[in-house]
Amino acid sequence: MKIFVCIKQVPDPNTTVSKLDPNTRRLMRSGVSLVLDPGDESTISAAIKLRDTLGNSELVALSMGPTSAQEALRRCLAMGADRAILVTDPALAGSDAIATARVLAAAIQKEGADLIFCSTESTDGYTGMVPGGIAEFLGLPQLTFARDITIEGSKAIIKRVIPTGYKVVECPLPAVVTIASGSYEAIYPTMKGIMGARKKPFSQLSLSDLGIETGQVGEAGAREQILAIGQAEARAAGQVVKDDGNAAQNIADFLQRYQLL
Ligand SMILES: Cc1cc2nc3c(=O)[nH]c(=O)nc-3n(C[C@H](O)[C@H](O)[C@H](O)COP(=O)(O)OP(=O)(O)OC[C@H]3O[C@@H](n4cnc5c(N)ncnc54)[C@H](O)[C@@H]3O)c2cc1C
Numbered sequence: 001m002k003i004f005v006c007i008k009q010v011p012d013p014n015t016t017v018s019k020l021d022p023n024t025r026r027l028m029r030s031g032v033s034l035v036l037d038p039g040d041e042s043t044i045s046a047a048i049k050l051r052d053t054l055g056n057s058e059l060v061a062l063s064m065g066p067t068s069a070q071e072a073l074r075r076c077l078a079m080g081a082d083r084a085i086l087v088t089d090p091a092l093a094g095s096d097a098i099a100t101a102r103v104l105a106a107a108i109q110k111e112g113a114d115l116i117f118c119s120t121e122s123t124d125g126y127t128g129m130v131p132g133g134i135a136e137f138l139g140l141p142q143l144t145f146a147r148d149i150t151i152e153g154s155k156a157i158i159k160r161v162i163p164t165g166y167k168v169v170e171c172p173l174p175a176v177v178t179i180a181s182g183s184y185e186a187i188y189p190t191m192k193g194i195m196g197a198r199k200k201p202f203s204q205l206s207l208s209d210l211g212i213e214t215g216q217v218g219e220a221g222a223r224e225q226i227l228a229i230g231q232a233e234a235r236a237a238g239q240v241v242k243d244d245g246n247a248a249q250n251i252a253d254f255l256q257r258y259q260l261l
Pocket of ligand 1: 095119127224
């Protein structure tokens, strides 16, 4: 079976407060530590687990991004992916979610895939639109919010997260599946994995390799435009309730006043 996992490099959410450049209105990436999206670490681990369960399968990690995204893909190889593909091209800068889905779908179509893993949403743009866009461009079914996935014959079966627990959903292969965040423990690369990653196949594709016009992507092809950037309002300090014997009543009154009770 050929399995793809789509991953993204993002500003490190643990060390960086994402900022938008007031001039370009795009995310500031220079001078910011960039990491493999933490949400995607769980998704790759899900894909590695399934590949190992199935046997006789290949797992390809795929990303669209600047050349710096190589580092995120190398971490996927160190975690256990078999091969990596980076789609990079200066014309991709400023791409919206639809353009991102178009490019990833074209890279997957070039090779053919039985199953495509994505996370439900990224940590920086978090539109949640890319996985559905990939499924649409490839004309494939999509299973969403999976907390567990198995393969039986030519169909994929998931436990889909719902507010009261989960429901079992299935579809024929090939398909796209999104993994619900936190469903799989992230695999940590071993030293052997890190050393081995250097020998694993790594290829790079440009827009012309995919037959995509520059006008369909980047700022030129973006269907949405950021018109303005505003500062988030500073949060008002909370109300401190001192317990002088009436604290419970004061809190109840407060909650009632705001119809929270
Ligand atoms: C703050 C901010 C706001 C934005 N708002 C919008 C907006 O409103 N509309 C819009 O169209 N675009 C928007 N964008 C641009 C959008 O983030 C990018 O197009 C991005 O490449 C894809 O969208 P996402 O991160 O929201 O993806 P999501 O759909 O949230 O990502 C879900 C999953 O798809 C896969 N994936 C996503 N991007 C890639 C990639 N580059 N390579 C490989 N796999 C990937 C990963 O598995 C990821 O976890 C915004 C970007 C930022 C930083």
